[in-house]
Amino acid sequence: MRTVHILPLVGALFLPLTMASRAQGEGDARSVSPIYGVSLPEGYRQWELIAPALEGEPLNELRAIVGNRTAIDAYRSGTLPFPDGTVLVKLAWKRTPSQEFEPAAIPGAATTVQVMVKDSRRYAATGGWGFGRFIGGKPVDEVQHRTCFACHEARVKGHDFVFTRFAP
Numbered sequence: 001m002r003t004v005h006i007l008p009l010v011g012a013l014f015l016p017l018t019m020a021s022r023a024q025g026e027g028d029a030r031s032v033s034p035i036y037g038v039s040l041p042e043g044y045r046q047w048e049l050i051a052p053a054l055e056g057e058p059l060n061e062l063r064a065i066v067g068n069r070t071a072i073d074a075y076r077s078g079t080l081p082f083p084d085g086t087v088l089v090k091l092a093w094k095r096t097p098s099q100e101f102e103p104a105a106i107p108g109a110a111t112t113v114q115v116m117v118k119d120s121r122r123y124a125a126t127g128g129w130g131f132g133r134f135i136g137g138k139p140v141d142e143v144q145h146r147t148c149f150a151c152h153e154a155r156v157k158g159h160d161f162v163f164t165r166f167a168p
Contacts, residue, residue, distance in 0.1 A: 034142040036123065038115050038132030041068070044089045048072050051167035054095070061092045062107050065164045075166035081128065082160050086118035090164075111135070116162070127153065127161040 032039045047066035055061040067075065068087040074080075096108030113134045120128035131148035133140045152161040 031137070031139070033115075033130075033132035033134075033139040033145055035145045036117075036126075036130035036132060038117050038130045040113060040115065040132070040134055040137065041087055041089065044068075044087075044113075044115075045091075047089065049167075050075060050088070051164050053090075053164070055092070059092075059111075060095050061111055062095050062105060063090055063092045065090045080160050081120075082118050082162065084118050084120055084128075086116075088116040088162065088164065090114040112140075113137075127157070129161055 044066060047068055050065045050067045050071065053063040053065060055063060066089050068085075070083055070085040071088055074082045074086055091113050092111045093107035094109045094111060095105045098104040098106045115132040115134070117123075117130040117132075118128055119130060123130045126149040129149070129152070131145060133144055133148065139145075149161070152163070156163050
């Protein structure tokens, strides 16, 4: 007998709807990003790793980029542009030297959690992507959110505005 697990699929299908309803005022207004109305997705810390990243000076961070099922499937199949419903989350920590193994670095204090949500209709003016940047679970100010798309547009327009490449 074959077991079919539909809950992850259901979550992937309804996550963008949940995020959109929060952005439209049904959730806590303090938990959505200004401009885009993006919130931290439920359960994102259990999502699959897309790739690690290392940011040098001045940020000096260790980062992990995770994605929902739609994102993972798009990366694995090489689909560009990413389909609507894709959600990417970047977790970042200060890079700290390991006390046990000198050449290694370990995550220190958490710095930010950044979110990208693909909805080509809602975010048509920003390449189909909505952005959220959070510190301590709260969105940062509007000025910082204005820089998100400009940076992605200037550097990775040819990769559907996404920096991260899949690390198989």
